[in-house]
Ligand SMILES: Nc1ncnc2c1ncn2[C@@H]1O[C@H](COP(=O)(O)OP(=O)(O)OP(=O)(O)O)[C@@H](O)[C@H]1O
């Protein structure tokens with residue numbers, strides 16, 4: 001096992017710069033997920049670590065070794081791709097042990113590792129089949145098996161689950177967690193699916209347009225997003241972003257006024273002072289999950305009430321129901337539970353804990369809590 005360190009890593013394709021100077025340390029044994037929209041440079045970053053793309057500038061280390069000029073097969077990594085990349089004419093068994101045979105591993109050792117991987121991935125009944133006779137999920141498990149038996153320092157995954165249906169994706173996610181728990185191999189996992197990122201990662205790297213927007217543990221990013229981009233990218237349904245006005249009395253949202261909570265008073269005062277004390281526009285972020293129906297809320301010291309909100313749409317989801325309502329000029333969503341038996345076109349009183357409310361600078365998009 002090993003750590004992976006990127007120092008100011010840049011990737012250029014001709015005139016296009018796809019990755020703009022990434023600094024990142026993936027710790028020994030860590031499960032790191034790179035997440036972001038299509039084209040943001042996730043695969044390019046992963047492929048530079050794998051040695052499948054040359055690094056234009058900067059340094060990549062695996063353990064203490066600089067690997068910029070080390071070919072992929074000498075980096076002691078195992079990679080799992082979206083399209084599985086299995087040999088169609090070889091059996092499951094041969095696909096899994098191919099790399100070991102090529103590396104002239106002892107037959108007894110090959111047998112032992114194959115047996116262990118097949119057991120772990122529940123592939124024992126399929127060892128003699130060809131990939132064409134397997135389901136998508138089974139093929140993905142074979143690709144995982146091939147990586148596991150290699151005893152690599154680092155596992156690299158590029159969207160390994162995106163060809164599977166929702167149920168299988170969920171099962172394989174659990175499988176991948178189990179494998180990581182058992183083997184503890186340093187893993188770097190690329191996905192554009194924020195649910196995969198949240199559920200699998202020790203830490204998440206949120207990328208956009210070749211830049212890192214935020215690095216942190218999933219729940220830290222969820223609760224303390226650094227900016228509007230990570231706030232809306234991580235978490236489903238997405239965080240509500242509402243247009244408000246900040247002045248000395250607090251934050252105004254239509255006819256509602258939210259006092260500035262103690263933890264943010266210094267930042268709010270500084271923001272007002274920077275504008276010569278004039279009221280200034282502000283973006284207010286509230287996750288749908290942090291609204292509560294006042295009828296059932298336990299009011300804490302920082303809770304505020306937003307009374308008489310007009311409910312437009314109610315979408316029951318079983319235990320939860322999502323309601324779309326109007327506040328000020330904006331439309332927002334709240335996720336309540338089935339106790340709130342609310343009808344469309346009625347009104348509701350919602351409560352929210354001010355500690356859960358984010359204030360973003362409308363120009364820079366930065367979370368004012370974090371730039372203090
Ligand atoms: N071989 C290449 N030549 C030129 N440009 C490339 C090449 N490979 C990738 N790019 C560009 O680099 C940028 C980053 O691509 P990359 O494949 O890393 O994105 P990604 O985050 O993995 O996206 P996706 O989620 O769609 O897989 C994109 O703008 C892409 O068009």
Ligand SMILES: [Mg+2]
Pocket residue numbers: 042043044
């Ligand atoms: Mg990609």
